[in-house]
Amino acid sequence: MNKKIARKADTWILDGNRAAAQGAKLSRVQVIAAYPITPQSPVTERLSEFVEKRELDAQYIAVESEHSALAVCTSASMVGARTFTATSSHGLAYMHEMLHWAAGARLPVVLACVNRAIGAPWNVLNDQQDSVSQRDTGWIQVYARNNQEILDSIIQAYRIAESIYVPVMVCYDGYVLSHTEMPVDVPSQEAVDRFLPRYKPHTILDPANPKNYNLVTLANPRINAEGVLCHGYMELRYLLQEALQNSRETIVKVGQEFGELFGRSYASMFWEDRLDDADVVIVAMGSLAMEAIVAADMLREGGHKVGVLGLRVFRPFPKAELARALEKSRLVVIFDKNISYGLEGATCSEIKSALYGSPARAVIRDFIVGLGGRDVKAREMADAVKRSLLSVNEGDLNREYAEWICAI
Amino acid sequence: MPNGYVLFEGDYAMKTTAVNITEKEYLLPGNRTCPGCALSLAYRYILKALEGQVIVTVPASCLTVLHGMYPVTSVTVPCVNTPFATTAASATGLVAGLKALGKEGLTVLAVAGDGGTHDIGIQALSAAAERQTDFLYICYDNEGYMNTGNQRSGSTPLGAISGTTPIVGKQQNQKDIAAIMEAHGIPYVATANASYPLDLYEKVRKAKMIRGTRFIHVFVPCSPGWGFPFSETIKIGRLAVETGWVILYEVEDGVFRLTSASESIAEKSNLKPLREYLVEQGRFKNITEEQIGILQRWVNARWKRCLDRAGDSQS
Ligand SMILES: Cc1ncc(C[n+]2csc(CCOP(=O)(O)OP(=O)(O)O)c2C)c(N)n1
Ligand code: SF4
Numbered sequence: 001m002n003k004k005i006a007r008k009a010d011t012w013i014l015d016g017n018r019a020a021a022q023g024a025k026l027s028r029v030q031v032i033a034a035y036p037i038t039p040q041s042p043v044t045e046r047l048s049e050f051v052e053k054r055e056l057d058a059q060y061i062a063v064e065s066e067h068s069a070l071a072v073c074t075s076a077s078m079v080g081a082r083t084f085t086a087t088s089s090h091g092l093a094y095m096h097e098m099l100h101w102a103a104g105a106r107l108p109v110v111l112a113c114v115n116r117a118i119g120a121p122w123n124v125l126n127d128q129q130d131s132v133s134q135r136d137t138g139w140i141q142v143y144a145r146n147n148q149e150i151l152d153s154i155i156q157a158y159r160i161a162e163s164i165y166v167p168v169m170v171c172y173d174g175y176v177l178s179h180t181e182m183p184v185d186v187p188s189q190e191a192v193d194r195f196l197p198r199y200k201p202h203t204i205l206d207p208a209n210p211k212n213y214n215l216v217t218l219a220n221p222r223i224n225a226e227g228v229l230c231h232g233y234m235e236l237r238y239l240l241q242e243a244l245q246n247s248r249e250t251i252v253k254v255g256q257e258f259g260e261l262f263g264r265s266y267a268s269m270f271w272e273d274r275l276d277d278a279d280v281v282i283v284a285m286g287s288l289a290m291e292a293i294v295a296a297d298m299l300r301e302g303g304h305k306v307g308v309l310g311l312r313v314f315r316p317f318p319k320a321e322l323a324r325a326l327e328k329s330r331l332v333v334i335f336d337k338n339i340s341y342g343l344e345g346a347t348c349s350e351i352k353s354a355l356y357g358s359p360a361r362a363v364i365r366d367f368i369v370g371l372g373g374r375d376v377k378a379r380e381m382a383d384a385v386k387r388s389l390l391s392v393n394e395g396d397l398n399r400e401y402a403e404w405i406c407a408i
Numbered sequence: 409m410p411n412g413y414v415l416f417e418g419d420y421a422m423k424t425t426a427v428n429i430t431e432k433e434y435l436l437p438g439n440r441t442c443p444g445c446a447l448s449l450a451y452r453y454i455l456k457a458l459e460g461q462v463i464v465t466v467p468a469s470c471l472t473v474l475h476g477m478y479p480v481t482s483v484t485v486p487c488v489n490t491p492f493a494t495t496a497a498s499a500t501g502l503v504a505g506l507k508a509l510g511k512e513g514l515t516v517l518a519v520a521g522d523g524g525t526h527d528i529g530i531q532a533l534s535a536a537a538e539r540q541t542d543f544l545y546i547c548y549d550n551e552g553y554m555n556t557g558n559q560r561s562g563s564t565p566l567g568a569i570s571g572t573t574p575i576v577g578k579q580q581n582q583k584d585i586a587a588i589m590e591a592h593g594i595p596y597v598a599t600a601n602a603s604y605p606l607d608l609y610e611k612v613r614k615a616k617m618i619r620g621t622r623f624i625h626v627f628v629p630c631s632p633g634w635g636f637p638f639s640e641t642i643k644i645g646r647l648a649v650e651t652g653w654v655i656l657y658e659v660e661d662g663v664f665r666l667t668s669a670s671e672s673i674a675e676k677s678n679l680k681p682l683r684e685y686l687v688e689q690g691r692f693k694n695i696t697e698e699q700i701g702i703l704q705r706w707v708n709a710r711w712k713r714c715l716d717r718a719g720d721s722q723s
């Protein structure tokens with residue numbers, strides 16, 4: 001069969017939420033628990049519809065809160081079911097305790113986070129404060145630039161999560177992606193089945209072989225009834241960190257295999273656009289990375305050698321890879337749709353820490369943009385880069401705080 | 409079915425006695441609860457009644473402590489520990505997971521304290537019951553947050569001293585969790601008391617056979633939290649029933665029935681004054697006469713309601 005034609009026939013027009021729901025469906029999730037919140041709500045509705053129409057053989061649990069949604073997922077995952085949930089903003093914040101729990105218990109739950117600002121004051125529009133605030137919960141975080149990446153990332157998320165027993169959060173920008181329709185190549189169920197084997201849990205819940213999970217665990221290793229020394233709390237935490245550190249390999253390998261099967265490769269922790277000859281690099285995460293490409297086009301027209309680095313995986317943070325990719329640049333301009341209050345944008349801090357001790361010598365500028373759905377125009381990004389270049393040329397090096405692109 | 413009989417899987421009824429209950433122990437000796445802990449006693453009978461064919465989910469509580477410290481436990485049934493507020497949501501996940509995988513024959517058992525039930529976990533519990541989740545929820549009630557050192561809960565009685573009501577005692581009475589759960593229209597609600605283990609055992613066995621959300625509220629006196637000698641646990645539990653502080657009953661498909669000692673007390677109409685129960689416990693040392701009066705009236709009113717309901721069911 002002609003591969004190209006097959007792919008063309010499977011191109012659907014989907015908004016981001018439908019792409020996410022399709023991704024979960026194709027992954028044959030078995031237990032779904034979710035609670036509606038703008039702009040994620042259509043994901044819950046689509047999945048309920050799949051289940052009611054029997055297009056998807058899954059248990060849909062209409063829980064009363066996000067905290068319970070993730071609690072349902074963790075326990076169902078312990079029984080051995082593949083689980084899915086989706087949320088945004090306050091819902092993700094409400095899950096905070098359970099995010100830690102899922103990662104601590106090493107459960108391969110997959111969560112779609114439709115990025116939205118967080119109150120007070122109320123705001124339902126897009127920024128990335130919600131998921132960035134959860135970066136230390138032990139989850140892998142993947143950010144999609146477009147709706148195709150949402151669908152593809154969810155399918156890959158299960159492969160990644162279930163091979164290393166670490167939960168994965170697939171993040172995509174509210175409205176910008178969630179409610180914007182784009183062509184999406186929807187793979188066949190058979191192809192996804194080939195890519196994604198059945199979930200094999202590491203937990204056993206069987207009266208014939210009774211085990212207690214997540215008991216009180218002391219800091220130090222302790223001997224069990226057979227005299228075997230078992231991990232203390234500290235060792236368990238180390239193992240989670242080690243899993244996250246090593247997950248880079250898995251993420252890239254899974255992304256590569258996905259590419260071989262579906263023709264779209266994800267064999268990298270970030271997207272690169274014209275980095276080869278760039279002495280100025282724009283860094284952004286999620287759909288903003290697409291806007292950055294337009295800004296780079298404008299700057300190139302003006303004779304500036306500008307490239308774009310679109311962060312795809314925020315946790316684990318690709319330190320070494322980034323340091324290598326940014327080695328030749330003179331200036332790195334970062335656009336953050338989040339703010340770590342009292343410091344700067346989170347991706348800026350991470351990139352600085354990645355470059356420290358590496359041969360990279362770039363000056364770093366951080367711009368806080370797009371909070372609460374404030375439009376980020378390519379023209380504004382290009383201007384910010386030009387301003388940065390000008391001041392750097394005048395000897396004004398790294399600044400203590402980020403600049404905000406807003407009216408103050 | 410006559411009182412004291414329980415339907416086993418065969419089609420015969422047999423009176424539950426200390427002799428014919430499940431011999432096997434699922435709670436091995438040597439757990440970390442306090443001496444004379446009624447929770448430990450109740451849990452032993454609960455697991456016996458279910459013959460170990462369970463997956464248990466347990467939130468933060470004294471029961472977590474009972475379950476031991478990694479990698480040693482004295483509990484021989486599969487168990488998932490879950491965050492404090494999530495007991496019923498966790499149970500929902502277990503039920504959904506088992507269903508998704510086509511696994512049958514196990515009871516999903518959620519066991520939580522009064523803090524985990526009346527307070528932080530009530531939202532998840534109410535929702536699980538409303539969704540008619542097929543599980544057995546057992547609240548063991550020691551009328552306070554004992555795991556964190558005895559602070560007030562939504563189940564701490566009026567006048568009781570606790571870590572957060574340290575001098576004048578609690579100014580409000582407890583909420584009636586069994587009534588709240590009954591209002592969900594679930595198929596089985598019962599109260600029980602660790603001092604009456606056979607009644608508890610029978611209720612758990614009955615609950616096991618029913619599908620849907622089943623709720624049992626088990627009263628468990630707590631020596632360090634309530635201030636009585638640990639040798640007196642059983643006596644305190646009995647006094648609670650004899651004075652009407654605890655009423656043993658079950659509501660099966662809306663039909664109310666007094667059971668065990670509460671049924672005999674009703675027949676003889678000999679409820680003891682509540683004071684006899686209160687004076688045995690250090691936590692009530694500063695209770696006022698007015699508060700005792702309020703509590704006595706509360707007990708009387710509830711007792712009358714139960715007698716009326718029992719009468720209604722019989723007529
Ligand atoms: C979210 C959260 N808040 C607080 C705690 C601390 N905590 C652990 S157990 C407990 C009290 C438990 O009370 P109860 O449910 O009545 O059980 P008991 O200890 O009395 O057996 C508290 C407050 C916690 N684990 N999680
Ligand atoms: S504090 Fe009370 S309920 Fe907790 S273990 Fe001790 S006696 Fe049992």
Ligand SMILES: [Mg+2]
Nearest residue numbers: 521522550552
């Ligand atoms: Mg308690």
